[in-house]
Amino acid sequence: MKLSVVVPCYDEEEVIGRFDEEIRGVLGRLAVEYELCYVDDGSTDGTLHRIRTLAQQHRPTTRYVSFSRNFGKEAAMLAGLKEAGGDAVILMDADLQHPPQLIEKMLDLYQLGHDQVIARRSREGDKPLRSMVSKLYYRAVNKWVDVELTDGVGDFRLLSRTAVDALVSLPEYNRFSKGLFSWIGFDTVTFDYRNAQREGGRTKWRFGALVNYGIDGMISFNSRPLRVAIYTGLSLAGLAAAYALWIIGAAVAGGITAPGYVTLVAIIVGLGGLQMVMLGLIGEYIGRIYYETKRRPHFLVKETNGTAPTHTPTARVAGRTRR
Ligand code: UDP
Numbered sequence: 001m002k003l004s005v006v007v008p009c010y011d012e013e014e015v016i017g018r019f020d021e022e023i024r025g026v027l028g029r030l031a032v033e034y035e036l037c038y039v040d041d042g043s044t045d046g047t048l049h050r051i052r053t054l055a056q057q058h059r060p061t062t063r064y065v066s067f068s069r070n071f072g073k074e075a076a077m078l079a080g081l082k083e084a085g086g087d088a089v090i091l092m093d094a095d096l097q098h099p100p101q102l103i104e105k106m107l108d109l110y111q112l113g114h115d116q117v118i119a120r121r122s123r124e125g126d127k128p129l130r131s132m133v134s135k136l137y138y139r140a141v142n143k144w145v146d147v148e149l150t151d152g153v154g155d156f157r158l159l160s161r162t163a164v165d166a167l168v169s170l171p172e173y174n175r176f177s178k179g180l181f182s183w184i185g186f187d188t189v190t191f192d193y194r195n196a197q198r199e200g201g202r203t204k205w206r207f208g209a210l211v212n213y214g215i216d217g218m219i220s221f222n223s224r225p226l227r228v229a230i231y232t233g234l235s236l237a238g239l240a241a242a243y244a245l246w247i248i249g250a251a252v253a254g255g256i257t258a259p260g261y262v263t264l265v266a267i268i269v270g271l272g273g274l275q276m277v278m279l280g281l282i283g284e285y286i287g288r289i290y291y292e293t294k295r296r297p298h299f300l301v302k303e304t305n306g307t308a309p310t311h312t313p314t315a316r317v318a319g320r321t322r323r
């Protein structure tokens with residue numbers, strides 16, 4: 001069998017050399033036929049240069065695709081999956097947070113017939129607040145979404161050819177991989193490993209990006225939040241009707257006493273806020289429809305030594321693509 005390892009890289013010049021060395025060490029010992037697929041996600045440092053050099057040094061076993069700009073990790077993983085030709089594909093980060101030593105175990109489990117072999121990390125070394133928020137988030141979100149999202153499970157996994165073909169065949173523009181992996185199903189097995197710290201460089205996750213990712217997770221996979229909006233509206237309307245009846249009753253019984261402007265302001269502001277939230281929610285879905293209807297490609301390739309079509313103007317192709 002042949003194994004492909006797909007590695008999305010964005011500004012990883014500091015660690016990519018070390019990563020390449022380690023992974024080749026491990027794969028060499030395993031005595032499987034392998035290829036490495038690096039995807040340079042529009043890095044602004046010397047990452048592409050390093051990858052080119054690696055591809056030249058290890059000619060037949062290294063492929064790379066380089067994007068015209070930063071398209072995000074989801075796009076980079078998709079490009080890698082499209083480029084990979086192996087019977088099984090492993091997705092890995094370039095920062096050595098995904099220990100290459102685990103590949104052997106993944107292969108063993110793959111050989112037992114599993115289509116997805118997932119490595120789940122512990123939360124060791126994470127800030128306590130961050131792991132608590134994550135835990136609560138996953139508990140809440142799993143009540144909502146139709147696919148199972150698991151805490152600690154990321155993109156580090158082995159996929160069989162069947163699973164890869166299934167993933168690549170999903171055409172949507174908004175790709176939320178955690179959900180897609182779970183949506184395709186197939187025979188899945190999970191094992192745990194100890195979390196490792198980044199070997200160099202910096203994480204690309206800011207707090208805001210995490211919050212946005214969380215919202216994506218909630219609305220990427222169903223329209224249930226819209227249903228909640230309907231129920232909230234109905235309950236509020238019911239409450240308002242009851243309140244109005246009560247006020248009218250009180251007025252009839254004892255005459256009008258208090259002006260009640262505090263109640264009025266609170267209700268107006270509260271309802272205004274709620275309406276904004278609901279509008280935003282609807283807007284999110286419409287925004288997604290908008291992006292899907294454009295049918296833009298997930299990424300543009302600037303340079304590759306593989307099979308991906310490049311978008312360099314034809315006149316310059318000879319000089320710039322390296323095949
Ligand atoms: N990455 C990418 N494109 C991006 C951001 C990240 O290809 O826009 C890659 C990055 O180079 C790394 C992996 O995705 O190989 C995980 O990124 P990072 O380590 O920043 O995320 P974390 O491990 O902190 O979740």
Ligand code: MG
Nearest residue numbers: 093095097198
């Ligand atoms: Mg990382």
